Amino acid sequence: MLLPGFAMLFFSYFKELVGKEVTVELKNDLAITGILHSVDQYLNIKLENTRVVDEAKYPHMLSVKNCFIRGSVVRYVQLPPDGVDVDILHDATRREARGA
Amino acid sequence: MSWAGPDNFPATSLADNLDKKLLVILRDGRKLVGTLRSFDQFANVVLERAIERIIVGELYCDLPLGLYIIRGENVVLIGELDVESEELPPHMVCVTPSEIKLAQKAEKDATELKGTMRKRMEFLDLD
Numbered sequence: 522m523l524l525p526g527f528a529m530l531f532f533s534y535f536k537e538l539v540g541k542e543v544t545v546e547l548k549n550d551l552a553i554t555g556i557l558h559s560v561d562q563y564l565n566i567k568l569e570n571t572r573v574v575d576e577a578k579y580p581h582m583l584s585v586k587n588c589f590i591r592g593s594v595v596r597y598v599q600l601p602p603d604g605v606d607v608d609i610l611h612d613a614t615r616r617e618a619r620g621a
Numbered sequence: 622m623s624w625a626g627p628d629n630f631p632a633t634s635l636a637d638n639l640d641k642k643l644l645v646i647l648r649d650g651r652k653l654v655g656t657l658r659s660f661d662q663f664a665n666v667v668l669e670r671a672i673e674r675i676i677v678g679e680l681y682c683d684l685p686l687g688l689y690i691i692r693g694e695n696v697v698l699i700g701e702l703d704v705e706s707e708e709l710p711p712h713m714v715c716v717t718p719s720e721i722k723l724a725q726k727a728e729k730d731a732t733e734l735k736g737t738m739r740k741r742m743e744f745l746d747l748d
Binding site: 551561583594 | 708710
């Protein structure tokens with residue numbers, strides 16, 4: 522995989538979150554909640570059982586239940602508070618920083 | 622998009638969506654609907670029988686586009702349209718292209734007016 526060092530860390534981190542419910546906020550302000558189905562090296566995200574946060578504002582998303590989100594358009598990924606093991610993340614980050 | 626994940630992990634691929642009716646949202650806010658025929662690792666996409674769905678408030682209009690190749694950098698989201706459920710809320714009204722263009726212009730003028738009014742208020746620097 523031809524990935525820069527830190528992208529590998531977040532890719533691995535997101536892989537741990539597969540199956541959890543997340544809210545992805547995009548750069549165009551659209552926010553979508555769904556179960557994380559998969560992620561790839563570009564941090565593209567596939568969500569299942571999606572629902573839009575502000576449904577009335579985005580009527581065209583009514584029947585969309587699964588979607589693919591291009592990594593380049595993601596602003597935030599909101600996680601469940603217990604979805605993060607901060608210590609493990611800390612250690613991984615320190616290791617990456619040392620290696621880079 | 623990785624074709625073969627190293628740990629038999631569900632890699633993100635649009636292959637599951639081939640030949641399905643999809644909604645593609647572009648960076649400029651356009652919403653295209655069409656059948657996915659092809660894609661690549663950059664999320665470049667070929668949509669067959671594509672239409673542009675223009676929505677202004679309660680009004681909408683579908684403009685036929687034909688066969689489209691979309692450059693991946695413009696793609697925001699690709700959503701699978703559920704065949705079982707309605708694509709749009711039932712209260713929405715389908716109108717002609719000229720009517721939707723009028724509605725778009727009216728919406729644009731309204732936001733511009735709001736913008737200029739806000740600028741005037743900011744200039745006054747009221748607190």
